[in-house]
Amino acid sequence: MKCGGGEATPVAKMMLRLTLNGRAREDAVADNVLLIDYLREVVGLTGTKMGCDGGECGACTVLIDDEPRLSCITMAHRAAGHRIETIEGAARDGRLSRLQRAFHEYLGSQCGYCTPGMIMAAEGLLRRAPAPSTAEIRDGLSANICRCTGYTKIIEAVHAAAAAGDTP
Numbered sequence: 001m002k003c004g005g006g007e008a009t010p011v012a013k014m015m016l017r018l019t020l021n022g023r024a025r026e027d028a029v030a031d032n033v034l035l036i037d038y039l040r041e042v043v044g045l046t047g048t049k050m051g052c053d054g055g056e057c058g059a060c061t062v063l064i065d066d067e068p069r070l071s072c073i074t075m076a077h078r079a080a081g082h083r084i085e086t087i088e089g090a091a092r093d094g095r096l097s098r099l100q101r102a103f104h105e106y107l108g109s110q111c112g113y114c115t116p117g118m119i120m121a122a123e124g125l126l127r128r129a130p131a132p133s134t135a136e137i138r139d140g141l142s143a144n145i146c147r148c149t150g151y152t153k154i155i156e157a158v159h160a161a162a163a164a165g166d167t168p
């Protein structure tokens, strides 16, 4: 016997148009989908990580129009018409970004789970403050939690990336 007495209501889909890592896209996406689920499950970009699922760890950070945003608490349709950048867009022409290189060189990653979110948050910071102080780096990364590194290496990596200047 069937419980609940009926068919599930189909979820309405809307066309989502945005620019993702420099490329225009449009996808039919249910209007209740979170940005992180759109990125990971619709587009297949799994570099953006789900940590706390509640806006508290920063693992899911992406850039929306150059500003770090938590994709686990952002509806996908809020990104319509905007420029979205994820960790997959950081390297260009097979060359790691200055932040990716610095995180590697300064051991800013250990387990690496927080790293995509850290790098996107740091990228947003360097775009608005090209030569940040240590206090500004701490503040810029204050929404991002790392359980491995103790933050010292991450801060050194961001300083090194800033010193590298505006190189790709």
Ligand code: FES
Pocket (backbone or CB within 6 Å): 049, 050, 051, 052, 053, 054, 055, 056, 057, 058, 059, 060, 061, 070, 071, 072, 073
């Ligand atoms: S997964 Fe988004 S803030 Fe933790």
Ligand code: FES
Pocket (backbone or CB within 6 Å): 108, 109, 110, 111, 112, 113, 114, 115, 145, 146, 147, 148, 149
């Ligand atoms: S490197 Fe493991 S959580 Fe940051």
